Amino acid sequence: MSRSLIGGLINNGVKTERLLATDPDAQQRQNITQQFGINTLENNEEAVANADVIVLAVKPQVMHQVVSSLASAVKGSSKMLISIAAGVRLHSLAEWLEESAAVIRVMPNTPALIQAGAAALFANEHATETQKNTAEAMMRSVGTAIWLDTEDLMDTVTALSGSGPAYFFYFMEAMEKAATDMGLSNEHARLLTIETALGAAKMALLSASDLAELRKQVTSPGGTTEQALNTFQQGKLEDLVHKAMSAAKERSIELSKILGE
Ligand SMILES: NC(=O)c1ccc[n+]([C@@H]2O[C@H](COP(=O)([O-])OP(=O)(O)OC[C@H]3O[C@@H](n4cnc5c(N)ncnc54)[C@H](OP(=O)(O)O)[C@@H]3O)[C@@H](O)[C@H]2O)c1
Structure with missing residues (x-):
């Protein structure tokens, strides 16, 4: 650092x-x-x-x-x-x-x-x-x-x-693995995963629209993205992210108490 x-x-x-x-x-x-x-x-x-x-x-x-x-x-x-x-x-x-x-x-x-x-x-x-x-x-x-x-x-x-970079690495790892399971080479899966993450982050940073709006813009009704997003929603991704970040926050509070002693 x-x-x-x-x-x-x-x-x-x-x-x-x-x-x-x-x-x-x-x-x-x-x-x-x-x-x-x-x-x-x-x-x-x-x-x-x-x-x-x-x-x-x-x-x-x-x-x-x-x-x-x-x-x-x-x-x-x-x-x-x-x-x-x-x-x-x-x-x-x-x-x-x-x-x-x-x-x-x-x-x-x-x-x-x-x-x-x-x-x-x-x-x-x-x-x-x-x-x-x-x-x-x-x-x-x-x-x-x-x-x-x-x-x-x-x-x-x-x-x-603070912990966020690891969450994105984990999500990218999962996308990369799914793509190789579905036939892409490791090299192509890695490159397309990383460039997609970078492109999405850059778009979000440069756009005046909020994240939900950007998501809707790339989700055509009846299209492929909608199928994937429905699957994430059925798996309660939002609840899981909330739970994961709450656990990280609780640990941060706990560590502060230990470190302050
Ligand atoms: N890395 C992250 O993602 C991140 C994120 C947020 C906050 N931080 C914080 O940033 C701080 C540094 O993290 P880091 O990952 O950079 O750790 P690090 O690589 O271990 O760096 C700590 C440095 O401090 C030196 N050091 C140890 N005792 C010292 C002393 N008495 N006087 C002067 N220097 C001394 C160490 O030297 P030696 O190697 O010679 O022992 C080492 O070069 C941590 O407090 C961490 O919580 C890190």
Whole structure:
């Protein structure tokens, strides 16, 4: 995730000398410098000393330890912290920092790796408008970004765009398999499945019509699409998607409780 952000920022004109990354592993640091031409450090506190914006991109499980170690470097400063860790709530970060710092929580997703991410942001009360604009611009460098009205909605976003790429992969896998079962070669089934998904997503993005309307436009009465959609409806696809996303949301809430301890 951090590599995609670094790449996105550089592609969007941020000068390499303004970026600094840390990693405990020497080989990783060397790889980052080679890939992006930016400086790296082993020590987080040293890196944070001169930074205005600190992106916390470690695994949620190590966030408590990493954030606590930054508390003294952040104290009394106007630094902004951006956490991209799934499930780590703002109040946990504030508690670990022992400080009323500006903190922004972001839920990104993996297509950020190819600058096609979809992220949601939520800021605590200490973040200024300028800091919020900076955080939004950073996320826009790797895709689209929206602001949430309440932090609780992060669990819904996690169930939608956070986990969402896997749902689409699964659905595409099923379409690809069905097409090969019906005689297409693996190569053709894969290509047509992926291009169809991409084309449908692009159409939906560019069209003023809502998704139901677009679906109706490609469903002629008595035609082939109608047969397939009737089958999905008989199998209660909508209920199943609702159930699946509710399960993801519940797990996100559960993980937040565990991670906040
Ligand atoms: N991947 C996703 O789809 C996705 C989506 C939404 C949110 N996120 C969030 O993004 C964060 C990063 O996920 P990821 O998939 O990019 O994980 P990752 O590949 O494991 O990246 C974490 C990086 O943090 C480094 N690290 C570990 N301890 C550190 C420390 N004390 N100081 C500085 N760096 C340290 C790791 O270095 P080593 O490899 O050397 O240990 C690794 O390079 C997670 O919190 C995750 O919840 C990810």
